[in-house]
Amino acid sequence: MSTQGITDTIAALATPPGEGGIAVIRVSGPEAVGLADRGFRGKVTLQQARSHTAHVGLFVGPGGEDMDQIVATVFLKPTSYTGEDVVEISCHGGMLVTRRILESLYAYGCRPAGPGEFTKRAFLNGRIDLSQAEAVADLIHARSERSRRSSFQHLQGELAKKINALRENLVKTTGLLELELDFAEEGLEFAGKENVKDHILKGIELVSQLLETYHTGRMLRDGVKVVLAGMPNVGKSSILNALLKEDRAIVTDIPGTTRDTIEESLNIRGVQFRIVDTAGLREAVDRVEQEGIRRSQDAIRTSDLLLLVLDSSRSLDAEEIHLAGRLVEDLRGQVQSIVVLNKIDLGVGMNGHLAEKAKVLNPRAVVRISALTGEGIDDLRETLFREAILESGGHGESGITITNARHFHALARAKESLNLALKSLTDGVSGEFIAIDLRAALDALGEITGAVTTDDILNDIFSKFCIGK
Ligand SMILES: Nc1nc2c(ncn2[C@@H]2O[C@H](COP(=O)(O)OP(=O)(O)OP(=O)(O)O)[C@@H](O)[C@H]2O)c(=O)[nH]1
Ligand SMILES: [Mg+2]
CATH class of the missing domain: 1.20.120.430 (tRNA modification GTPase MnmE domain 2)
Structure with missing residues (x-):
């Protein structure tokens, strides 16, 4: 496979569409210099230009009308991004300016580039291999x-x-x-x-x-999925808000406040996390809540890291303990977990039983926090960072992922x-x-x-x- 046979010259906007200081239009192909030159009016023609030089000039449309003042940078094959002749036209970053220049280039004989076509040509011309293109x-x-x-x-x-x-x-x-x-x-x-x-x-x-x-690699790329789970009212949504430092999820003292799962991204020291708040686990009172709990369980199963949240200030009734126990049983060995003891500002209650049970999960860490006062939240962030990266076989800076x-x-x-x-x-x-x-x-x-x-x-x-x- 090679570019032998590629005879057409492609053009496209290389910067994001919209308004900005400048925009760059890229032209690549055997006729790149000649076709761009048809619109270029400067001290020299682009055909005379040496490789890797930039030239100020006007860009004019096929009807002879001035479009914009531009800088054209010429890269001759083979030492260009695509390995073909390339002209990069830097113009003012306006929707209309870029559209008119592109339309002119098409009128001069360029073809609109398809997705990834510049990089594909770079690969076909042996400038980069496929892993580099990706x-x-x-x-x-x-x-x-x-x-x-x-x-x-x-x-x-x-x-x-x-x-x-x-x-x-x-x-x-x-x-x-x-x-x-x-x-x-x-x-x-x-x-x-x-x-x-x-x-x-x-x-x-x-x-x-x-x-x-790969597991770490995928986490690095897509973000580490951290799921907040626990009984209703333990403060899961409050913890989400505290981590994000914004009022994202509704918090009330009514158990069963969160119905649907909520996902938000969070960056801790350069690592991307996807924090998921879930409906509290209990015997659901209605169908909406039932569905919410089903979604919680899905989220828990597919998490990279589970934050099992407990209310450290109060003791639980028998049903709650039973449900928590079941959750713990279900999860044993499946998902890495961190136990979060919340509401420490209220003083420690009699929730020792559940914390004891949670030990079956063999949690990576136990963190004591108050989502209300913010105490321990930094510690929770550090723990997330450490567990996600350092402990998950995470790689040193030099290893390939x-x-x-x-x-x-x-x-x-x-x-x-x-x-x-x-x-x-x-x-x-x-x-x-x-x-x-x-x-x-x-x-x-x-x-x-x-x-x-x-x-x-x-x-x-x-x-x-x-x-x-
Ligand atoms: N004192 C104190 N109260 C807290 C703390 N964290 C949460 N609360 C309160 O506990 C109640 C429940 O908080 P939520 O964050 O809604 O709890 P949740 O776990 O999301 O509850 P559900 O969505 O019903 O499952 C609210 O009244 C919060 O203000 C805390 O650290 N200390
Ligand atoms: Mg909630």
Whole structure:
């Protein structure tokens, strides 16, 4: 696959639509310089311009009318973003200005770019590999510092480097195995069983390490889902509000105030959290509440971290204790949890029984707070941060993290094939079959960087981009 045959020149707004100081329109393709030049009036023509130079001038439409004063920056192939000739037109950032300039470019012979088409061309021209192309989208969408850092690392080609090194090793091993097959009659051995085994084992280890980072990686990308759960009136909504520092959820002293789940995002020291407030758990009094509680249970099951909130100031009746006990039973070992003892401003009541029960959950931490006075809220934030990142196998700053589902599934297939190869090897199966499994692993790994790819994969990836990227 290559851009041979790409003859059209594309144009699109690269900055967000709307009003701003400046906007940038990107033009890329074999005719980029010539077509942009048709609207450009400056001291030199863009065709005379050297690569990586910027030129002030006017932009005029096909009817000769002035549109705006612009700066045109010329990047000649191959050292441009797309690997093709590129002109970036910086104009004033108005909806109408950008629209008129774009329309003129279309009139001059450019075609409107599709979603992700610039980045797709960069990939097809070998400027970046597929994992880097995807990192462009992830970087743009990064909402937390950690996620930005991880995407940037992929953009720098760190993941590709690891995958390529592994592929090279496996290619060599597979090559030797296949060579051996050609000389089977002579009984020659090139690969050496131990050597092959060694390479496969190393491959499995690396792939497993990468796979393990996915849970944390996904949390970094989408945010850590933290669910506030507990009996009615214990102060779940108050805690949500205290964490957000705003009056987001309705708080009253009527048990059963929260009906529907509420989700809000919160950034703690660069980590994105999705905090979910839920309806208090009890035998529901009406159908609305019943549905609310069903949603609470769904949220609890799918949480990354559960905050089990208890009212530390009062003792519970038998039914409440029974329900809490059931929740604790249901959750045992399923979800990581933190026990939050709320309302400490009221003094400690007789709720020891439940706190005792909650120990079955083997909570990562017990935090004492007052959502009313704010005492302990900072401690709760710190605990959230620590548990979510440091304790969940979270990674140092330098380790590579898998954040992309496509990469995860490709790695999982590679691991499966490597395991099959290992089994065949230990079972003494013919090298032919081992080579087939290794080839399958290589293909799966190659999908990550785009060394092996199909139009379907590419379309799927780039259709998720916005236009202009
Ligand atoms: N004294 C004191 N009162 C609190 C504290 N936190 C919450 N409350 C009060 O407890 C009552 C219930 O608070 P909510 O936040 O609505 O409780 P909830 O758990 O969301 O209740 P449901 O939505 O009914 O499940 C309200 O009157 C709050 O003002 C606290 O730390 N100290
Ligand atoms: Mg509530």
